[in-house]
Amino acid sequence: MTDDPRQPTYILDPSGLYPVGDGYHLVSTEVEWLQQVGVRGDRLWIRGKFLCDWTQTWLNAWNRQAESQVLQSPRDRLQTLLTPLPIPEDWTQQHCLHLADHLNRYPHNPLAAVLAEVSHSHPDFWLANPSHDHLATWLTLTVPPDYAILEEAWRYRRRSHPLGDHYQTPDKLQLLRQWLGLLPPAIPELGSYPGDIPPIIAEEFDKHWKQQLDDSQGAILDQISPSQQPGFPRIAQLSYSLAVQDRHGEYFTEERSQKLKPHLSLDQYQKLQRPTPPQPLPKDATPDQALTWATQQYLPFRRWETTDSKTVPQDRISDRLAISFVDWIHHHYPQLKAIPAKDSHLNYKATQVVQDLCKTHPVLWVVVDGLGWLDQQALIGYLQDKDLAVEQLQPRFSLLPTTTEFAKWGLYAQQTPRAEVWEANMNKAFAKVGLGKRYTDSQDSQLKQDLEQDRQRLYCWDTTQLDKLYHEKKDWEMLYHSDRPSVLQRICDRIDFYLNKHPDRDRLKIVISSDHGQLLGLSSQGVICPPNLTPQGRTAKGVTDNPNFVVLHRHDFDLPEDLSIVKDASTLSSFSYSQDQTVIGSHGGLFPEEVVIGYAVLSRQVQRSPIRLHCSGSGEANQSGQLQLSIHNPNPVPLTDLILTISQLGEFQTGQPLKQTIPPNSHQQLSLPISTCPQLPPNSSQSLPLSGTLTFQYAGVEPGTADLNPEATLEIKQLFSSNLNLDEFF
Template sequence: MRKLYLDKNGDCEPPAGVALVESEVDFLRAFPGEGDILVRGPSLCWWAGNVWLGRGWPVLPLLSPVDELSDCALGAEPGQVAQLYEENVRLLSQLTRPFRLRNVLEAIYPVPLWRGHPSLRHAAEWLVWLDQTDPPPTVLPLLRTQAMLWRATCKGPELVLYDAYDASKARELLAGWLGYGDGAPGADLPAFPLDVPRRHLDTATRNWRSRIVRTQGAYVEDLLRRMTPRRVRERAAEIAFDFYRSNRGALSQEVVRLLADFLTPERTGELRKWLPPPQPGNPPTDVAHVRQWFTGEYLPFRQWCLLSEDTEGLAKAEEVGKAFALWFLGFYPTAISGGDPAVAFARSNTLRGGGREEVTLLVIADGLSVIDAETLVREIASLDSRLTVCRNDIVFAAVPTVTGVCKPALVHGCTPRDAANLPAGDAAGARVLTENQDPGEALRAAVAGDFFIWTHGEPDRTYHSHGDTVTLLEKVRGAVQTIAQRVVTAASAVPSHLRLRIVVTTDHGRLLGKSERAIPVPSGMHSHQRVAMGAQPDSTGNAGHVVREREGYLLLDGRRFGFSDTDDCAVAYSDRAFRANDGKSGVEHFPHGGLAPEEVLISWCEILRDQEPPHIECKATGSAREGRAGQVTVQCVNTGLVDVTIEVIEFQFRDKPTIHVVANTPLAGMSQCAVCGTLDSWPTPSDLRAASCVARIRLPVGDKDTVPVELDLRSEGFYSRDNILGDLT
């Protein structure tokens, strides 16, 4: 039977083999034929339709693509949707009809954004996309509709971000979120979860300069305390540094403390040259407070002395250093006899205890100052977002502070005296790797409980090279960055299903400054910068040490201080160093071997892989008649970098038994998956109003976690019916 197709708006594609008619004359000519006909225009459709129905033949109205688009574009102005269709007809004509909003958006802008679920990260991606794409006005009704749908399902702080559906609003929200907007900053928003686009950093730079100048630096203090991304705050700190270079009178100790977290050590040192920190007092008597005193008082002052070379400051630092050395000589023998974990080698020993369900990589960077360690750990964390610093502590090195004494003690986890009797290159309960080895092969074969020790000769080797203070610090920074890159590469070799702990420490610190080689080497001893070792006939008494002020050194008993059964050592009791063994004098830059606070107190940083919980978002959808079997789909989106496995989905409807949908579906980082299952008895509308759902997940390290699932289930009650008659008007 012949069919008549009605194209009222004149914008439908004719079905294959159908004759197109656009006038009454053409219709009358085609009417006696045998094929199907399509007529266009409202008047012709009305007239031809009545004629056709008079013969009892079927009339099939075609749905206009523009009308379909209008259903996807709420609030569109007249003619706006028609223009949208005309601009994108080639893309839209390939879609299955009727049009669906997501399909339309994917055709016009083929990006993954449309399949994402509302979250803080998704909202950030949405704003960045709007800013970069700057969609034309014809598309905005579609984007407004999509943003409204996302906003309707939001429950977190990101809800306000979906108010944007054009580039202008997106830029306004981004500016507030990143801390450079004219309005109130996004104080209620968590930290921006993406890498900050370069153009926004450049815009922020221009805005911040004038604000920092107008407020005499006060603006940057507020900015650095906000939850803005680290990269943003680092840029703000750089601008503030430029301001304070020309306005040193506005600088305060609080500002220096704030900026120090976001500037390089060299620039922090420059700040401290402009504003000397308060002089430190003598060290406290208990260990915990000594660590606080070191990082809060002594170290900032010593850094200032390093760059300023202020004569009075250096004298004060030397005086305080002497007081610390005397305190340490009373503390250390008791600490090592009791296995105090405040001592580095004792803490190293606790790491290799049995029963650990993780892989441990102990990285020993030779001669790493506390300042260098801060740089190293910051570099490691910035190179791999899966690595999180979980502990940043200060511990005591073994004495005397030279590699041959301290490093074996760390490797073996015992006193230097005991370590000297153990075979080199091996350690009980650990596998020792050297810097000349690629650790990848060993780490790829790691199993839970393995303990690796990776030793490096840097940056000590660089510190012992020739150069002035500034040159050496630049070379050391490069060496530290190389170590960071190698550590991150090594960490990536450990199988991802294993928990990984990276410990970064050093064998000894070093004096922050230069020493004149002026102390004569005691008879029978050999010198190494600020220490001389060898047997001494003089008794050190019950205390195990003697102060030889006139000679300029402290004599330490090897047995009492746990470094030798036969030798003693003399350590410098000032900032000076011992003469060379051939009697030569000169200057040593950043020497070690003595008991200055920065030589004895060293960093102990622990870094965990995948410490932060995974970021999984789940949503269950489905519709069925109550009491009957129905299909449910759980869309799972992993916005983090940790691979997980969705083990089971658990539904709870009122007081009924829990329903389990077994999944065992892997979900990689930055990806999504769908878990499909059947509910044998679909819940009633009343059940759904008191329903809950969770997903049980397994992490790569074997741990389990629970993630809430958003429910979007529809139940068709007994009296629900589809409108089978449709729209007959």
């Protein structure tokens, strides 16, 4: 007991066993009773049956019963709370006293309160109804042996619930192991374990799955579904460790890596990848097809070949693949630049997006000089760790050539840098945006103050930190794996700092864009510049018929002057060279990593519209069939990395990766083959109900899920079958 004004004035302890509560004076003799009861205003602890009877008579006479509390004997008190469970016969009064006294400290819901205290949990947990989530939590709570009888009584009162049998388990840890699949037999009626792997069993879980992955050489991943397997994020991390740290990357095929991708960081996934070279880009590909080819096929392979595979430059397959893109962009760019900015595949579409956002929100527009598509994905990953979510993410083509003086000018001015409008002044180009203010890296203090005082509708931070890094460093491996992540993280931290300075940060939109990308890998002076050209990086002023170059004629490409671009990965000149005369951070050319960039819109609060699925199919029993999956994506970002799980179809039970990407704001119909349709039971309907889940990523950076529609069915044709014996008809 504590000195609480809500506590009764008189505590009556007929058993005489309880210790005197804090703030109470003991009355244990007739003299003390006569001297204190009704005389002094102190709280009194009346001990002994005789004195308690006196006190009750006196309280009744003065109508003051509400001021008292009668303590049951420890055994009776326990029996009241434990009913119908009996108290063990060998328990002494002192044994009972320990629990009863603890229970008496809590006048309301004492059983739940004590169990919560000794298990370091919340009392509401012990009052909640049984559920799968509740059961999962309860299995991780430890109740000391001295209080086990209280938990036993609590469990007994849940026996009538459908999950009640599981609450009666004599071994909570054993049941947890079975539920997690660490020990047989499985418990199918419980379904998949909800939530993360609890710390109490995490080490055992990791040891089990590391052994499974190693013994099967990764093949165990083919047998499990990411959406149904408990602890799959931990399994993904163990897989990554096995592939990278233990050097068993050969275990993880493209399909297995795709299963793991939603649970790995971008850097981890890239290290896990062993992409195969794509086919060259067809010259008649549409702009959307070219962007998809570059972002989903070429760039992952190019990154792997220039960073992880240690392929020497002269043996790079990606160099030859890039030439197909060079030919494509050189052929199609004159048509691309003729499309208005609001519908354009060129990078100044980002400026139009910024202008539209400024009509309803304050905007921080971060223009990162030299930020290619892959670097942008890494930066977005860092920003997601700051609780920013992606609203929009679209790849675009840089304006040509991919040099800052032309590409960034065109981004701000929303037009190509033709002779009659272009001038080498970025502030004048930014003025064409029509609102806001542009800040360079040297104006960071001014940007901070303006954000704090909400002075602008648009704040444009134009940073050259990343581009400078690429130009200054001379060790490619150190740059890519150490310096580059550090700079991207620093840019991320600065964006988060600026965001938190704005008084309306929950409404502030963050737009990330760039002017051009960077050539991946080392570049050499493999091509000699013709004498009539003036070299500058991967470009040269003038025209040449040398087959190692492509020419951007000023009239066809809207440029101030004719330019010749080196066609392969060579560099004509550079500000700095490594010891072997190779070049890092060269750009100005037409390789996909130089041309394909993007824009992203992020904010604190993003509402995702639900993804709607409609699934149906048909086939013949024990024969192949076809599944039709309709996916409606009403969101402004694409759905990538699709994995379809269907419980009733064997090949989909463990999760089938789908290669398709669902574009933003689209309704797509996918036809999926079924290798073998199941056979239905005799005399049953020919419709097999289907249930399952589609997991995906919003724009490759944020996980999501959607369930199949409740009416999903597979129509199966099969010959009549029954259990009848044909001999009975003869």
